[in-house]
Amino acid sequence: MYDGNNINKTMIASWRQTGKFVLLSVGGPNNLWNNAFSSESNRQNFVNSLANLVNISDFDGVDLDIEAYFTTSPRNVANTIKDLRVLFNKFKGKRWITLTADCIGVYQGAPVPSPDDTKIQAFNFVVPIIQLADDAIDYYNSKAYSNWYDGYNHTAVEYIQDIYLNWRNLPGMCQGCRPIANFKGVDGAKILIGLLASPDARTAAEYGGPNLVKNTKAWLLKQGYKVAGFQLWNSYFDKANGYQVSTTIIGG
Numbered sequence: 001m002y003d004g005n006n007i008n009k010t011m012i013a014s015w016r017q018t019g020k021f022v023l024l025s026v027g028g029p030n031n032l033w034n035n036a037f038s039s040e041s042n043r044q045n046f047v048n049s050l051a052n053l054v055n056i057s058d059f060d061g062v063d064l065d066i067e068a069y070f071t072t073s074p075r076n077v078a079n080t081i082k083d084l085r086v087l088f089n090k091f092k093g094k095r096w097i098t099l100t101a102d103c104i105g106v107y108q109g110a111p112v113p114s115p116d117d118t119k120i121q122a123f124n125f126v127v128p129i130i131q132l133a134d135d136a137i138d139y140y141n142s143k144a145y146s147n148w149y150d151g152y153n154h155t156a157v158e159y160i161q162d163i164y165l166n167w168r169n170l171p172g173m174c175q176g177c178r179p180i181a182n183f184k185g186v187d188g189a190k191i192l193i194g195l196l197a198s199p200d201a202r203t204a205a206e207y208g209g210p211n212l213v214k215n216t217k218a219w220l221l222k223q224g225y226k227v228a229g230f231q232l233w234n235s236y237f238d239k240a241n242g243y244q245v246s247t248t249i250i251g252g
Helices: 009-017 040-057 074-088 126-136 157-168 209-223 235-240 244-251
Strands: 023-027 061-065 096-102 139-143 191-196 229-233
Touching: 023 040, 023 096, 040 061, 040 074, 061 074, 074 096, 074 126, 096 126, 139 157, 157 191, 157 209, 191 209, 209 244, 229 235, 229 244, 235 244
Parallel strands: 023 061, 061 096, 096 139, 139 191, 191 229
Antiparallel strands: none
């Protein structure tokens, strides 16, 4: 297990004093999960090591970023989340678990895989995870910028609307699609809408800017839909962009 050396606890404490929660982000857009899920013993070692690191380094929890990883079963991911929750509940103070995933992880226009399928497509990979482990997950970060979604332009408010409706499992904007059977969807209060902080964060074609935030907020308010908030990729690009997007999120 990792012993917590080289973790700057003073920095973590200073961030927390400004009202921030400090989470350890694990994963990413590449197959960085291969070793963790290569065997059941490896999975258990990963869970125990991660929980130990959160505890001794005083993180507020973890963000599990499972984008682009589909060579293990949804059940393995769900079991990992549930096992982490069991361990986190033994610690003093709240520990958060957030799940970051591609927006197409929930999509009404594609079939839902079995929880035990492996090497499956990205579409609806997250649905069985939600069905199995929703009680253990505090927030979902749906990346609303990097994937196709019913052909909408990434910078259009309709793109965000469609993603939000699908994740809630409300009638979406796909012609001829229906809400997913036997799936309650995600509580709006647990959804974070992932956006780009600047045109340099990925590509300018995916950057909606302050206007996309304003239009999304107005639509949510008009419909009476809950949302946990927005997640920006990332703080570096937000600062370089003059905090235009985060300022709009907070008060624009």
